[in-house]
Amino acid sequence: MAGTAQSPRARYREQTRAEIKEVALRQLAEGGTAAVALVRIAKEVGLSGPALYRYFDSRDALLTDLIRDAYADLATAVSTAADALPPDTSPRARARALAGACRAWAVAQPHRYLLIEGTPVPGYTAPADTLDSARAVLEPFLAVFDGAEPSAAVRPVVEQMTAWAERDTTVAQWARPRTPGGSAGVALAGAVLAWSHMHGAIGLEVSGQFEGMGHGGDTLLTAQMDVLGDAFGLD
Amino acid sequence: MAGTAQSPRARYREQTRAEIKEVALRQLAEGGTAAVALVRIAKEVGLSGPALYRYFDSRDALLTDLIRDAYADLATAVSTAADALPPDTSPRARARALAGACRAWAVAQPHRYLLIEGTPVPGYTAPADTLDSARAVLEPFLAVFDGAEPSAAVRPVVEQMTAWAERDTTVAQWARPRTPGGSAGVALAGAVLAWSHMHGAIGLEVSGQFEGMGHGGDTLLTAQMDVLGDAFGLD
DNA sequence: TCGGAACAGTTACAGTCTATAACGCAAGCT
DNA sequence: AGCTTGCGTTATAGACTGTAACTGTTCCGA
Numbered sequence: 001m002a003g004t005a006q007s008p009r010a011r012y013r014e015q016t017r018a019e020i021k022e023v024a025l026r027q028l029a030e031g032g033t034a035a036v037a038l039v040r041i042a043k044e045v046g047l048s049g050p051a052l053y054r055y056f057d058s059r060d061a062l063l064t065d066l067i068r069d070a071y072a073d074l075a076t077a078v079s080t081a082a083d084a085l086p087p088d089t090s091p092r093a094r095a096r097a098l099a100g101a102c103r104a105w106a107v108a109q110p111h112r113y114l115l116i117e118g119t120p121v122p123g124y125t126a127p128a129d130t131l132d133s134a135r136a137v138l139e140p141f142l143a144v145f146d147g148a149e150p151s152a153a154v155r156p157v158v159e160q161m162t163a164w165a166e167r168d169t170t171v172a173q174w175a176r177p178r179t180p181g182g183s184a185g186v187a188l189a190g191a192v193l194a195w196s197h198m199h200g201a202i203g204l205e206v207s208g209q210f211e212g213m214g215h216g217g218d219t220l221l222t223a224q225m226d227v228l229g230d231a232f233g234l235d
Numbered sequence: 236m237a238g239t240a241q242s243p244r245a246r247y248r249e250q251t252r253a254e255i256k257e258v259a260l261r262q263l264a265e266g267g268t269a270a271v272a273l274v275r276i277a278k279e280v281g282l283s284g285p286a287l288y289r290y291f292d293s294r295d296a297l298l299t300d301l302i303r304d305a306y307a308d309l310a311t312a313v314s315t316a317a318d319a320l321p322p323d324t325s326p327r328a329r330a331r332a333l334a335g336a337c338r339a340w341a342v343a344q345p346h347r348y349l350l351i352e353g354t355p356v357p358g359y360t361a362p363a364d365t366l367d368s369a370r371a372v373l374e375p376f377l378a379v380f381d382g383a384e385p386s387a388a389v390r391p392v393v394e395q396m397t398a399w400a401e402r403d404t405t406v407a408q409w410a411r412p413r414t415p416g417g418s419a420g421v422a423l424a425g426a427v428l429a430w431s432h433m434h435g436a437i438g439l440e441v442s443g444q445f446e447g448m449g450h451g452g453d454t455l456l457t458a459q460m461d462v463l464g465d466a467f468g469l470d
Numbered sequence: 471t472c473g474g475a476a477c478a479g480t481t482a483c484a485g486t487c488t489a490t491a492a493c494g495c496a497a498g499c500t
Numbered sequence: 501a502g503c504t505t506g507c508g509t510t511a512t513a514g515a516c517t518g519t520a521a522c523t524g525t526t527c528c529g530a
Contacts, residue, residue, distance in 0.1 A: 007498090008497095008498095009497075009498080009505095009506075009507095012507095013506090013507090037486080037487065037488090038487080038488070038489090039486080039487060039488080040486095040487095047507095047508075047509095048508080048509065048510085049488095049489095049509090049510090050488095050489075050490080050491095050508085050509085050510090051507075051508055051509075053488095053489075053490085054506080054507060054508080058488080058489080059487095059488065059489090117438070117442070118353050131446075131447070134444065151462075151465065152461075153458055153461035153462045153464070153465055154458045154461075154462060156454050156457070156458055157451075157454055157455055157458045160448070160449070160451060160454050161448070163449070164447070164448045164449060164451075167449070168447055168448075171447070192448075192451075192455070193455070193458065193459065193462075195439070196432075196435040196436050196439055196455060196459065197431075197432070197435055197459075198435070199434070199435040199438055199439055200430075200431040200432055200433070200434040200435025200436070200438070201431050201435070203352065203434055203435070203438060204430070204431055204434055207352070209369065211366075212366070212399070212403055212406070213395070213396070213399045213403075213427075214395070214398070214399060214402070216392075216395060216399075216427075219391050219392055219395050220392055220427070220428070220431060222391070223388055223389045223391055223392045223428065224428065224431065224432075226387075226388035226389075227386075227388045227389060227428075227462055227463065227465075227466045228462065229388070230386065230388055230462075230465065230466065231462045231465065242527080243526095243527095244476095244477075244478095244526075244527075247478095248477090248478090251478095272515080272516065272517090273516080273517070273518090274515080274516060274517080275515095275516090282478095282479075282480095283479080283480065283481085284480090284481090284517095284518095285479090285480085285481090285517095285518075285519080285520095286478070286479055286480075288517095288518070288519090289477080289478060289479075293517080293518075294516095294517065294518090471530100472529105472530090473528105473529095473530090474527105474528095474529095474530105475526105475527090475528090475529100476525105476526085476527080476528100477524105477525080477526075477527095478523100478524085478525080478526095479522105479523080479524080479525095480521100480522080480523070480524090481520105481521090481522085481523100482519105482520085482521085482522100483518105483519085483520080483521105484517105484518090484519080484520100485516105485517085485518090485519105486515105486516085486517085486518105487514105487515085487516080487517100488513105488514090488515085488516105489512100489513085489514090489515105490511105490512085490513080490514105491510105491511085491512080491513095492509105492510090492511085492512105493508105493509080493510085493511100494507105494508085494509075494510105495506105495507085495508080495509095496505105496506090496507085496508100497504105497505090497506085497507095498503105498504090498505085498506100499502105499503090499504085499505095500501100500502090500503085500504100
């Protein structure tokens with residue numbers, strides 16, 4: 001919370017912004033992104049119409065802010081879950097726990113997850129900002145796969161990730177310090193594969209595609225993480 | 236194409252509907268679902284505004300139709316890919332090929348894939364219709380995993396699928412005839428897991444989350460299918 | 471062949487929403 | 501005190517969905 005001790009004006013402004021976002025989130029939960037209407041938000045906050053444009057440049061800007069928040073929130077959910085694990089937790093159990101935390105977050109607030117993963121908003125362009133957030137979500141997974149021994153099936157991915165890290169210095173600078181025990185490529189491969197696995201299982205569940213089959217989300221996701229654990233020889 | 240030989244009126248009607256959908260798809264490709272505007276469609280087709288409502292009850296109805304089409308199209312893409320494989324193709328190679336076909340379809344027309352997987356349209360409720368289509372996509376995968384030997388990691392999913400097939404008779408009636416070589420639960424587990432894997436990898440790619448890492452989509456997806464193949468002991 | 475039903479299309483309009491313009495008012499600094 | 505900056509207002513333009521009321525056309529049976 002740096003910079004909170006600003007002028008009273010700035011404080012009030014920040015508070016109003018928060019209030020607006022709060023109402024926007026409620027509307028989002030009720031009717032999806034399409035239901036987020038500035039005019040109705042304004043009325044609910046006690047302002048009248050165009051006043052909102054003092055706080056957000058456009059509807060897209062507001063939604064972008066919500067996306068950013070959601071990403072950051074998910075990232076902290078995952079990393080606090082990682083911190084909460086006892087130090088002697090096995091990599092396999094860690095993978096399960098991290099994925100479980102991610103799923104729990106998503107299931108608890110599907111609309112926000114859909115905001116992250118779903119169809120990009122109309123003309124929305126995800127800048128480096130989003131990539132940073134994605135990295136933040138992936139970060140705890142790097143430690144899980146650090147020093148793992150990839151099977152033949154995933155080796156192509158490892159090679160690709162290694163090449164990526166060699167090409168893109170910012171990725172290398174991010175990944176290498178966090179993988180002291182082995183090659184950054186291996187850990188990156190594990191993390192990205194885990195991300196993809198989670199995206200699949202959680203996305204299907206949140207979109208309601210598992211309706212009939214009775215609470216499949218958890219079982220499916222753990223199975224996927226176990227499969228991944230096998231592929232990387234995790235304990 | 237049953238029922239094509241109808242009255243000239245019905246034929247004309249069907250043709251106009253198709254034309255409308257064509258324009259809608261173009262708009263969709265250019266600016267996402269939000270860019271699909273009935274008024275502009277009408278103008279482009281040569282009609283004026285409200286005339287479209289003779290052909291589609293509402294904008295939602297039009298989008299629903301597009302979703303249905305996309306699903307069906309994807310399903311035939313996958314099943315023709317399956318038919319094109321030589322009979323002696325190994326299950327593992329089959330899994331790769333099917334997933335590859337799915338990905339190829341999605342990458343070639345991302346907007347349509349996002350229509351299928353993305354955020355449900357505002358108040359959209361997927362009826363039994365969509366489930367049927369999802370089944371059609373999954374169907375070729377059943378044969379791939381029929382008679383497989385699931386590892387410990389995926390066994391919980393197998394159990395859950397078995398239970399599901401026992402509970403839901405329509406699923407059983409669909410799956411059992413297509414899995415002569417083993418338990419329907421195993422094949423269902425394989426198919427659903429494959430669906431989830433594909434959803435993850437393709438979804439991330441189509442949403443552009445692999446930007447920097449240089450054409451990761453194909454490598455990642457095949458790796459995931461191989462991992463799944465290992466988990467089911469596929470040849 | 472005639473006459474009515476069903477259909478395809480039109481213009482006019484109500485309502486919702488985003489976004490801009492022009493203007494007033496109060497807080498805060500110098 | 502006076503000026504600036506920021507917050508808020510009303511009025512308005514423009515895009516879009518969807519309805520109403522009305523007109524012409526095609527089809528089909530009597």
